[in-house]
Amino acid sequence: MSVNETISSAAEQREASVPVQDVAVEKKREDMPVQEGKTVGLPYADDPKFKLRNVEVFYGDDRAIKDISLDIARNEVISFIGPSGCGKSTFLRCLNRMNDSIDICRVKGQLMLDDEDIYHSKRDVVELRARVGMVFQKPNPFPKSIYDNVAYGPRIHGLANRKSDLDEIVENSLRKAGLWDEVKDRLDATATGMSGGQQQRLCIARAIAVSPEVILMDEPCSALDPIATAKVEELISEMSESYTIVIVTHSMQQAARVSHRTAYFHLGHLVEVNETSKVFTSPEHELTESYITGRFG
Amino acid sequence: MPNTKDDVYGDHISHKFNDELMELKTEFLTMGGMVEAQVERAIQALVDNDGSLADEVRAGDKKVDQMEMDIDEEATLIIARRQPTARDLRLVISVIKMVADLERVGDEAKKIAKFAIKLNEEGQAPRGYVEVRHIGNHVLAMLHDALDAFARLDSEQALRIMKEDKRVDEEYQAAARTLLTFMMEDTRNISRCMSVMWVLRALERVGDHACNIAENVIFMVKGEDVRHTPVEEAEKVVGR
Numbered sequence: 001m002s003v004n005e006t007i008s009s010a011a012e013q014r015e016a017s018v019p020v021q022d023v024a025v026e027k028k029r030e031d032m033p034v035q036e037g038k039t040v041g042l043p044y045a046d047d048p049k050f051k052l053r054n055v056e057v058f059y060g061d062d063r064a065i066k067d068i069s070l071d072i073a074r075n076e077v078i079s080f081i082g083p084s085g086c087g088k089s090t091f092l093r094c095l096n097r098m099n100d101s102i103d104i105c106r107v108k109g110q111l112m113l114d115d116e117d118i119y120h121s122k123r124d125v126v127e128l129r130a131r132v133g134m135v136f137q138k139p140n141p142f143p144k145s146i147y148d149n150v151a152y153g154p155r156i157h158g159l160a161n162r163k164s165d166l167d168e169i170v171e172n173s174l175r176k177a178g179l180w181d182e183v184k185d186r187l188d189a190t191a192t193g194m195s196g197g198q199q200q201r202l203c204i205a206r207a208i209a210v211s212p213e214v215i216l217m218d219e220p221c222s223a224l225d226p227i228a229t230a231k232v233e234e235l236i237s238e239m240s241e242s243y244t245i246v247i248v249t250h251s252m253q254q255a256a257r258v259s260h261r262t263a264y265f266h267l268g269h270l271v272e273v274n275e276t277s278k279v280f281t282s283p284e285h286e287l288t289e290s291y292i293t294g295r296f297g
Numbered sequence: 298m299p300n301t302k303d304d305v306y307g308d309h310i311s312h313k314f315n316d317e318l319m320e321l322k323t324e325f326l327t328m329g330g331m332v333e334a335q336v337e338r339a340i341q342a343l344v345d346n347d348g349s350l351a352d353e354v355r356a357g358d359k360k361v362d363q364m365e366m367d368i369d370e371e372a373t374l375i376i377a378r379r380q381p382t383a384r385d386l387r388l389v390i391s392v393i394k395m396v397a398d399l400e401r402v403g404d405e406a407k408k409i410a411k412f413a414i415k416l417n418e419e420g421q422a423p424r425g426y427v428e429v430r431h432i433g434n435h436v437l438a439m440l441h442d443a444l445d446a447f448a449r450l451d452s453e454q455a456l457r458i459m460k461e462d463k464r465v466d467e468e469y470q471a472a473a474r475t476l477l478t479f480m481m482e483d484t485r486n487i488s489r490c491m492s493v494m495w496v497l498r499a500l501e502r503v504g505d506h507a508c509n510i511a512e513n514v515i516f517m518v519k520g521e522d523v524r525h526t527p528v529e530e531a532e533k534v535v536g537r
Contacts, residue, residue, distance in 0.1 A: 280383065282384075293384060294310055295309055
């Protein structure tokens with residue numbers, strides 16, 4: 001018998017001696033049902049920016065969000081992930097009452113921003129949205145000049161009395177959005193003529209211009225190419241020093257790259273919230289594991 | 298084609314991904330089988346004074362080395378193509394590390410074969426071969442069990458191997474003392490006993506590598522790194 005033959009026959013023997021079945025599938029998906037109102041991991045934070053308790057959202061009779069409790073810490077980047085229709089966008093939109101425009105939508109539970117009730121009947125929603133800005137999936141600049149896009153918010157909120165103040169706000173916002181050097185010579189050009197990535201960063205600049213405390217992002221990069229995505233992600237890391245950022249994303253790699261904590265939603269439940277590093281290496285809940293490893297979605 | 302049925306790595310939406318992970322696992326186990334055979338045959342060559350078998354073992358190491366590179370490449374491609382996460386990521390990372398351990402075990406087998414040839418040529422009465430056989434069987438069983446624990450993702454078995462490593466160390470110390478007595482009895486024994494001592498050392502290292510593989514299995518299953526931690530800590534992790 002030659003060396004190779006002996007070696008491969010030994011290898012075959014070893015293979016044959018190994019049963020195919022795995023004993024360590026300790027927690028199968030079916031064994032770990034979602035318990036309503038129960039989230040594994042670290043859903044709470046000390047001194048939270050948002051304190052959300054027993055939140056439920058209904059579209060008519062349909063309960064889209066089922067008893068979710070979560071804290072969002074100050075200057076934290078938290079991402080919401082989950083399959084389509086799991087409620088992550090719906091939940092995000094509760095944070096600045098974007099759901100108000102949907103007639104059949106009702107929100108229950110306690111939603112506090114800095115200990116103030118977001119859904120208080122006397123709450124000024126315009127002021128709320130200035131504090132909690134939003135960036136959408138598709139860049140949606142106004143059909144105006146680049147300058148006017150950024151100046152729009154400060155003007156309607158009366159943040160600048162003089163032209164020079166407004167110029168300063170526009171420049172600062174564009175700088176923070178990493179766009180200033182690209183557009184400083186054509187501030188009067190129409191915003192819709194910019195590239196997709198530039199338009200999205202313009203929308204971020206527009207959100208920043210009214211000095212928000214929180215920025216909500218609903219799939220901000222899904223319409224962008226990889227380079228523009230990288231720029232926006234870079235921006236998110238820089239912005240986290242001054243803002244609290246909540247980001248809904250379908251890109252798991254993006255969540256892994258940009259966020260401190262990751263929250264996994266499933267059929268309207270908040271299944272798991274944990275440090276991002278933990279979620280992507282050894283998640284606690286079997287459903288989270290199945291989703292992020294591409295076993296369903 | 299690997300059997301993906303009922304496997305913890307076999308239920309992705311992408312069947313191609315299932316196949317790639319299963320292939321990686323199978324290749325790793327095949328390499329494990331090769332390396333086991335190498336060690337077994339090296340010990341055989343030594344105690345039977347079989348020079349040609351020792352030559353075969355030395356030649357066989359090239360195949361082990363090639364296999365290491367192939368598996369590394371496969372793992373690299375999976376990372377590049379699939380960006381694995383969670384348990385898939387732990388599998389790929391562990392395989393990359395464990396393959397290095399297997400390759401080193403292969404090197405130890407080659408080393409034993411080298412000494413088998415040397416001792417064969419010197420052709421004196423065997424001293425310390427009982428110890429070689431004893432420790433050899435012990436570490437081979439550990440290696441086998443470690444690969445078995447990997448195949449079945451059995452963290453409890455992996456823990457047993459971690460505990461076993463201490464016993465091998467003790468056996469090695471005892472054998473070293475025995476050889477030392479032979480050397481003190483007659484200085485003409487020294488050269489020969491030193492060769493046997495190197496063989497024992499190589500076998501003890503095989504035990505260490507089996508232990509490393511076991512630690513990686515615990516990481517794969519439990520998601521916690523138990524390297525450089527006391528066995529009691531590992532016990533807690535496995536018990537969770």
